[in-house]
């Protein structure tokens with residue numbers, strides 16, 4: 001038992017060091033070089049392999065385009081995650097957001113992706129990086145959502161599909177509090193039960209649920225990795241510090 005605990009704590013220390021070193025290196029790059037650098041590290045660079053998957057995979061569904069590292073870090077900066085959190089990317093693509101969440105936070109990170117080549121490549125990337133993420137190759141309309149505490153949506157679908165998924169998120173939120181991070185998706189009309197936070201960002205809206213009787217989200221207590229000036233620089237798309245330019 002003691003051995004197991006020692007092993008877990010050395011694992012989390014090494015994860016935190018790795019997270020810090022990834023964030024530090026990204027912060028030293030020009031803002032417009034950070035995405036390519038992370039994608040190269042993760043082996044998910046846009047090298048023309050997934051042109052077909054960039055097209056809409058079905059009616060009201062949107063094809064693959066990756067989030068920026070800044071968008072993901074900004075989300076994780078604003079919503080510190082703890083070990084009891086579950087980050088769920090709805091329409092995970094090549095897994096960029098899920099990989100970042102797994103690398104940079106103690107939360108469990110999982111993604112749901114309908115296009116099989118993307119889901120397979122995301123799993124391969126996680127294996128290469130040695131991070132534990134779960135990628136479900138399914139349509140979000142049919143996939144399990146009940147454990148999620150932070151749901152991330154970068155324009156995955158519109159219309160009826162979005163309305164259907166929002167209803168499913170509502171059922172989760174009636175059980176426990178959730179945060180929804182939405183990029184390129186306006187949830188104000190579809191989900192009046194979600195309260196938007198005042199986040200000063202053109203592209204990112206964060207929403208909190210808060211149904212009476214729902215279990216509160218515990219969030220980060222310890223092990224928050226995203227407090228450093230480097231993390232701030234990446235999350236807020238700040239240029240590298242002068243001495244590293």
Ligand SMILES: C[S@@+](CC[C@H](N)C(=O)[O-])C[C@H]1O[C@@H](n2cnc3c(N)ncnc32)[C@H](O)[C@@H]1O
Pocket residue numbers: 057061062063064065066067089090091092093094095096097112113114115118138139140141153154155156157161
């Ligand atoms: C704009 S991309 C975002 C990718 C990723 N979330 C990111 O931020 O880097 C949208 C993704 O959602 C996937 N998608 C669209 N409709 C879906 C559905 N109903 N179920 C699961 N995935 C879906 C697409 O295949 C695509 O990979």
